Structures are given as C-alpha cells and as structure tokens.
Amino acid sequence: MGEGRAALGTRGVMARGPRSRVARFAMVGVPLAFFAVFFAYPIATILDRGLGRRGRHNVVDLLTDGQLRSVLWFTLWQALVSTLLTLAVGLPAARALARYRFTGKAFVRALVVVPFALPTVVIGSAINALIDRFGLDDGPVRLYHTTWAILLAHVIFNVAVIVRVVGGYWTLLDQRVDESAQMLGASNWRVFVEIDLPRLRPAITAACAIVFLFCFTSFGVILLLGGPRQATIESEIWRYAVQRTDFHTAALLSAFQLAAVIAMVAAATLLERRVGRLAGRSRVAAPRRPSTARERVGVAAALAPTVALVALPLASLVERSLVVRGGHGFDNYRALGSRDRASSSLLVPPIEAVRNSLVTAVVATLIGLVVGGLAAGAIVYGRRAVARALDIGLMLPLGTSAVTLGFGFLIALDDPPLDLRTSWMLIPLAQALVAIPFVVRIVVPALRAIDDRLRDAATVLGASPQRVWRHVDWPVAARAASAAAAFAFAISLGEFGATSFLARPDAPTIPIAMFRLLSQPGAALRGMAMALAVILAALVMLATLVVERIRPRSSVSL
C-alpha cells in the first residue's frame, strides 16, 4: 500500500493521465505544432521584418520619448485597475451562482457572456448612448471620453470571465468546510476571506490573467470610449502599422508588448500552480435555494451590479433595433432577409451572415477544444519543461496585438502548403488562437483539482490506468471543456479584429455585416445593424444554454 502510494502520488507523473504512446505524443505534439505554425513563426517573421526597417522611433525612444512612455504607462495601469474592478464586481456574482439555486439562474449565467461576445463597436456605442441618456456626457460627473468610461467598459466586457471561470471552480470546493466554520461561529465574511479565497486562488489567478490580457491589448474600447486623446500600446501599434505603414515602430511596440505579456503570464501560471487539492466530486454539495429572507437579499445584492452593468447596454441595443419611422416595430428584422439596394455592399442578404458566423464559430470552437484540450492534458500530466512552455506559450496570443499577428500571417504563411493568406480557414484558425487560452485556463485547474486519492482508490480496487483516466479524469475534464466551449463559441461569434483585418473571400460574418451596414448613411441601415446585433446576442445566449445542457450529467456546474 505504501509503495503504491509513492508510485501514484503527485510526483508519479507517469501514473496519471492516458498511458498510450500515441495519446501522450498527441498531447504534446499537436498543441506545440499549432503554436509554432500559427503563432511563433508568423510573429517572429513580422518582428524580424519590422525591426529590420527604418521607422520614426528607435528602441531608445521607448524609454525616453515622453509620449511613448505615457502610452506604455497608461496601458499598464488601466489594465491593472480594470482587472481589479472586474474582480470586485464579478466575485460576489460568482459566489451567488455557485452556491445558490434560483429561478432564472441559467438565464443570468448566459446573459453575462453576451457583452463578451459582442463586437466593441456595438457595446461601445450602446455605452456611449447610455452615458448620454443618464446625462453623464457633461457636467460635474462626466464619463464621456474619460478614463472612467474605459474602465467601466472593460468591466462590462470582462465580468463574464470572472463570473464563469471563478464561479465554475467555486462549485468544486468542499462546502462542508465552510459549513463547519459557520457552525463554529465564523461570519460569512471570515469564511470567505479565510477559507474560500485561498482555495479559489488558482481560478482567480487564471481569470484575472485573462481579463488583464484583454484589457492590456484593448483597442476598440480605447478608440470609441476614451476619446481622441487616449492611446494604448495596442492602438499605437495599429496606428503605426496600418495608418502610417511604419512597421519598424509597430514592431518595436509589439516586441515590448510581448515581453511584458510573457513576464505577466509566467508570474500568473506560477501562482496558479501552487494549489492544494480539492474535494472529490462526491463531496461537493449541490447549490441550494436561499432559505432566509436575508439570504435572498444577499443573493440579489451580489448579482445586482453584474446584471445591471450587462443588461443596461443590451436593453438599449434592443430598444434601438425596434425603432422604426414613427414608432417601434419589427421592420428592421424583416429587412434582414432581403438583399436590396440598402445592403448592396454586403453582396449577400444580411441574414446569410448569421449562417457564416455559425459555421466559422463551430470550426473555431472545435479547433480550440481539440488543441486546447490536448494542451491541458500535456500541462497537467506531461513533463515539467514541456508543461511550463505550453502553459505560458498558449496564453501569449491573448496578449498579442491582432494587427501584428495579422501582418505576420500575411508574410509568413505565403508558401504552399501553408499559403493560407486568402483561405477561409485563416479566420477560424485566428479565432481558435484566442479560444485556446480559455480552454486551457478552465480545464487545467479542474484537472489539477482532482484528488489523487480518488485515482489511488480506483487503482487499488483493480482499475487499469485507462479506466482510471476514463472514470476519474475524463468527466471532470469534459465538464470543464463544455464551459470553455461556450466561451470559445462566443469569442468566435463576436470576433471582429482578425475577421476584418485579414482579407477574405466575401462571406461576411455578423460583426462584419453590422459594421458595413453602419458604414453608410440612412436610418434604415442603422436599424438593421442593431437588429443583427440583437440576433447575435440571442445566438450567444442560446449557444451558452445549449452547451450547458449537453455536458455530462452532474450537479456540478462549471
């Protein structure tokens, strides 16, 4: 028994995970090859090409040029503050959703993901409209074109990451510890700070890392809500590369961005790895209905900020989609089916964009799940060096400028068999790069949380390693993966940057179609764009609800 433990314990790497050589090779080989071909190689090529040219700024300017330095500093601090604010808003909601059962819970869980999936153009304009409506565009409390507006938008966009990633992990915590503490007289607050928070650390770290990277590379929000004076590294890369064709300065900024992101991710993965084991599945209590009036008020108060922040811009979108000449109606929705002069620059009926979006999103999600799932396996069960490299490497696309990557694709993937520059596949591939970090960050903590004693017990009872994997690890991984799939799908549906930047055969997705409708004068077209946005929001909610239904049977929800 003692020897068995030693062989199967945490250090007994070979004893965990799938045994077959093919499976182990695929776990490491597939993600590594994907990362090398679709990220490392294009980025290295564009940085090399860019740094070899002449440009307006040189490397010394990054430290000495006042304007550049203030851009670097602003990028860093707004990302940090945005992340903390998002955590503060999202954490109470995550707890309420993990611990309690109530009517409309599935709806709330799906709702929070919607802004995350909508293009910045849409939510950004909805937020500006709200700022205007509440009279915050001028006067003593001014939000319009301020840093506050940027921070607020970042919270609205990213709160889903905290709620879903941390909330999902929260359901895995052994609640009996909390209950014992409460019975011994500890206050709710003390239970949270001293018992829940330390155990949640891996999930909080993972979620915060993702939110930070999104805010660090924020682009649309800065341009739309920050006003003409605000700039981040990302918006400067775009300005230099796209508007000024100064690839040297753009490459310098990209290199700096990459270095900062590598340092940040390395620190986060270290924090995430130091984690105690959680309870096995059998000991997790199902969420319960709030029993007292006080509890009900508590749940409502915990959810209110998140729901209000997310629902208000969406309500304003729905309202605008229903505005027609002389009142409200469904004309804008009906117009989407036809291809008349109003939509000529789309070349297809706008409703076809819905189909294109769905197909692209399914492909991107599948790529994301396969590559990300294999990578999660390699990170948890694989050799330490490989695990660490993949763990950090696969996060980098989240923190890399979409413009830099787009230019990288253009000059690196230009020879057969990889001449993908004008291929339709490039779009789901680029989107999968953003989806993979979600799959990894959600599946890895879940796999790490499995109690080794469960595996030991199964082995002692005579189960083969394959059976142990299938019955212990796989159900946890699959549940986590279904949560990740919802994110991957949502990301792909709403993704605008790569889709608009990379030239592609003309099959517009919903965000592209929306943008084109907005690029021409006329109230009718604007109404149609808003209607498309509402359809996109509905699709995201539906997808989230469906994905939750088809995951393996369990009371645990990730």
Add this chain to the structure above:
Amino acid sequence: MIVRRPLVASLVLGVVALAATACGDSSSSSAGAKCFDKPATPAIAADSVKNATKGTSITLVTHDSFALSDGTLEKFTAQTGIEVKLLKSDDAGAMVSQAVITSGKPTADVMFGIDNTFLCKALEANVFQSYESPALANVPKELQLDPHYRVTPMDVGDVCVNYWKDSFASGKAPASFDDLTKPEFKDKFVTEHPDTSSPGFAFLLATIAKYGDKGWEGYWRKLRDNDIAIAPGWTEAYSEQFKSGGGDKSIVTSYASSPAAEVVFSEGKLTEPPTGVVNETCFRQIEFAGVLRGSAHPEAAAALVDFLLSEAVQGDIPLNMFVFPASKSATVPAEFSEHAKLVDKPLTLDPATIESNRIDWTERWAKVALR
C-alpha cells in the same frame, strides 16, 4: 504649479520634436519625388491582354466599402472565360498597408480602391505593375495622376462638410470654412480623427490646401476653441453623433454624395435630402485600380482593369459606392445625379506632398486639435 505646467509641457514637446528630427525621420526628409520615378518592372503590353488564357482564375482585392450590383463581375467571366474571386480587406488604409508589406508577393492580382491620399505610399513601395489600358481614352487627363500608368482611375468623389438642414431652418447654414469657427456654430461640428479615418484625413488636407502650411494650425486652433468634436471614424461621427444618426451634432465631415445616399437609403420615404453640403470645404478623392506586381496572371489581371473601366462597371458604380465614374462615357443614373454633384473647384494636394508630410501633419494636428 498650475502656471508652470504648460511651460513644462511645451518644453517636453519641444525636446521630443527635436529628438524626432535628430533621429533622422525617414518620412519627412527624402521621400517626396520618389513615387513618380520610372519603375524598373516592365509594363504589361496592351496587345498581350488578348493572350490572357480562358479558365484562369484571378483575385480582386478591395476595401470594405466596395460594392457592385449582382452579376456584374460575372459578365467579365462570360466575356473572357476568366474567373474572378473577390477578396475584401478592411478600409483602404489597411488594404494599402497589407499591399506594402506583401509587395512583390501579393495576395491578389488586381487592387481596386486605393485613393490619391494613399497613392504615393503604394507607388514608393513598388506595389503595382504598369499597364496602359486602351480604355483610358475615356478618362479625363486630370484624373490620371501616375505618368507611368501603374494605377488606373476608377471613380471620383469629394469629401465635404455636411449639415443637417432642419437645424438651420430658421438661421443661416454654414457656407464656408470660416463659418465653422463662428460662435453660432459652436459645439455643433463633429469631424473624424485624421490618423484613424480617411474622410478625417481628407478634411485635414482640405484645411491645409486652403490655408497653406503656415496657416492651417491657426485655423484648427479656432475650430478647437469653437468646441469641435473628434470621432474615431466616419461611422461614429455620422451614424452616432450627427443628427442623421440620432446624435446632437448638426455639422459633420462626410461626402458630397451623402445627401443622395440619404435619399436612396430611405427606401422611398424621402424625396429631398435632409442634409446639405458646404461646397467650399470639398477635397477631391480619386480612387484607382492597378495590377499588383508579382501577379501570376498579369495579362488576365490587365483584362480585368479594362473591364473595370467599361460601361458595365462604371455605370454601376454611382448607386453602389456613391461616387462618380472616372469614365466620361459612363451613364450616371438620374437617381444619383439629382442629389449628388462634384464641386467645380475642389481642393487638392499632390500625392507626393501628402506622403512626405503625412506623419508630420497628423502629429502637428494632434498637438493643436487635441489639446
């Protein structure tokens, strides 16, 4: 402290400006004339175009506002047996940047939609291969900016200040650059950031063409003091902040054809445009097409350029892209010409001057307009 801050700021800016010049800024020193130098790559001969083989497939890359009626490009395939695949890029700026970095190894065979404000940038980067289309006989000389025929004019339009008629029903609508700086138009004008928007850049060029290199910053200072708003792009300016999109600004930078678009896109609900154009502010934009250097099928690509200048495309351009055809012989639909006019004396600047000053101007603009 409060008093000293602007001084410190201007010192910093001065040092930065000095440093920028000292670092040997490649764009403002040498460029200029280079874009119209004779290209090294030989031209595609006009008589070789008929040798373009049937069954070839070529790719046309355009910006995101490209539009033609259904079946227009199919006519080309029916005439020549050459298939055309359409690739859409982001806006014209992104399309040109992509062409510059892939120069010589293009993603397509023909580019449509590069305009005079970006032209020199692409020519300097040697993006196109010369081809003198026989159809140029129908195109006015003043539109043919490249003497080496690397690009062929396709359409013409004007970027102009527009205003919402109802807002000025009782008073006078703006009629000149100077009007925009007057108190009665305070806080009413929204324009686009020249660094992120092509109409925004065109309006900056219009003020430079009007007031000269010495005077335009003074004009912008007055605009700023009259509380102009700066939007990141046309969509945010026109569809959100301008009256047409439900906003509260009654003056906006848009196109000479925007009033016509308002009527056409109203789907029969309007017969008169709700907007007007300030003619004095119009800056001329000419869009071009060209064969991309490195194309595997230069003859087929040249045949497509010929087709783009034919009546089938030129007559289809106005109601799809809201600009005028470059070809004199093309028919312009009455629905379009009724409410859209090219101004008689548009403002212009030479493409080489634009390219060699682009960064300098936008940086100077930011210092004046965004303070």
